[in-house]
Amino acid sequence: MAKLNTGNGTRLLKDSGLDAAPVPFDSLPVIDLAPIFNGDPDTKTQLATDLRRACTEVGFFYIKNHNVPQSVIDDAFGTARRFFAQATDEKMAIHVAKSKNNRGYAALLEENTDPTARGDLHESFDMALEVPEDDEDVTAGAVLYGPNQWPEDDGKFRQSVEAYYAEMIKLSHQLLHAFALALELEEDHFDDLVDKPLATLRLLHYPPQFGEIDDRQIGIGAHSDYECFTILCQDKISALQALNTNGEWISAPPLPGHFVVNVGDQMARWTNDLFTSTIHRAINRSGLERYSIPFFFGPNYNAVIEPLESCVDETHPARYEPITSGSYVNSRFAETLAHYDPSKEYKL
Ligand SMILES: O=C(O)CCC(=O)C(=O)O
Numbered sequence: 001m002a003k004l005n006t007g008n009g010t011r012l013l014k015d016s017g018l019d020a021a022p023v024p025f026d027s028l029p030v031i032d033l034a035p036i037f038n039g040d041p042d043t044k045t046q047l048a049t050d051l052r053r054a055c056t057e058v059g060f061f062y063i064k065n066h067n068v069p070q071s072v073i074d075d076a077f078g079t080a081r082r083f084f085a086q087a088t089d090e091k092m093a094i095h096v097a098k099s100k101n102n103r104g105y106a107a108l109l110e111e112n113t114d115p116t117a118r119g120d121l122h123e124s125f126d127m128a129l130e131v132p133e134d135d136e137d138v139t140a141g142a143v144l145y146g147p148n149q150w151p152e153d154d155g156k157f158r159q160s161v162e163a164y165y166a167e168m169i170k171l172s173h174q175l176l177h178a179f180a181l182a183l184e185l186e187e188d189h190f191d192d193l194v195d196k197p198l199a200t201l202r203l204l205h206y207p208p209q210f211g212e213i214d215d216r217q218i219g220i221g222a223h224s225d226y227e228c229f230t231i232l233c234q235d236k237i238s239a240l241q242a243l244n245t246n247g248e249w250i251s252a253p254p255l256p257g258h259f260v261v262n263v264g265d266q267m268a269r270w271t272n273d274l275f276t277s278t279i280h281r282a283i284n285r286s287g288l289e290r291y292s293i294p295f296f297f298g299p300n301y302n303a304v305i306e307p308l309e310s311c312v313d314e315t316h317p318a319r320y321e322p323i324t325s326g327s328y329v330n331s332r333f334a335e336t337l338a339h340y341d342p343s344k345e346y347k348l
Pocket residue numbers: 202204220225232234239240280281282292293294
């Protein structure tokens with residue numbers, strides 16, 4: 001502890017560098033995305049300011065006026081409910097263990113997002129960009145690209161999931177423009193890096209948990225997301241919590257017509273931790289089944305992520321070595337997904 005003499009006596013102060021401690025948030029900000037679509041320069045500047053603040057102080061926020069049709073969202077949730085209601089055998093037919101790139105179904109407890117815990121109480125279906133096996137990046141070993149696995153049905157499942165995915169890709173490009181403005185960069189700064197994005201959509205089903213709950217076995221254990229940002233749609237059930245700088249869990253309930261967006265680790269690395277990749281978890285104590293649809297958006301497999309020049313200076317030296325988007329996500333998957341081992345031979 002250092003001491004500072006004032007006219008009214010001595011005060012103690014911690015020697016904690018030049019930056020002020022962030023104010024711990026107690027609720028999540030709401031960002032109006034309308035300006036990114038209507039192009040008015042003044043309101044865009046306001047959006048950039050609001051977004052910068054949300055990403056710096058919280059790392060979690062709601063977005064409204066996102067232009068995603070409610071019918072596409074409702075369809076995706078209906079599809080998720082029908083999919084998870086099937087018999088286990090049906091779902092296991094497209095199990096992730098049959099995929100090199102984590103596409104398909106994973107059962108309860110097969111994911112362990114927090115490696116110190118005992119497995120997550122959710123089941124999931126993962127899909128991402130459809131890339132053929134003979135694509136040049138796939139043959140060169142870019143293991144996160146590849147084909148999806150689809151359930152055998154009348155095609156409705158694939159149709160509604162792909163419709164939702166297409167909306168998320170469109171929205172992510174707009175959101176990335178807003179992030180660039182928030183970083184005082186040109187709006188299209190990141191555009192060349194996202195034409196073949198590592199972008200994964202998950203359907204999640206959380207059964208309710210009753211009685212006394214061991215915090216090592218909850219819906220999804222405490223974690224940060226790996227990609228640039230996540231766009232999350234929740235059904236009507238509140239279960240998501242975000243950790244503030246005081247170490248307190250803050251509730252992030254669903255708001256009708258809004259998505260929750262959170263900054264991921266790749267964006268934190270790009271911004272040298274100016275934007276914060278906030279830890280979160282979900283516990284479904286509602287007594288009802290819960291469904292959510294996170295969409296994780298990161299740049300192309302080979303895009304190099306390193307601290308942006310504008311986020312590095314003498315008092316904030318670069319904290320991260322350059323790494324490709326693919327290597328980063330790959331290493332995180334290997335740590336948290338029981339069936340993920342890109343070095344092994346997979347048979348469909
Ligand atoms: O379901 C939720 O509310 C959160 C999901 C999540 O954090 C994730 O899948 O990374």
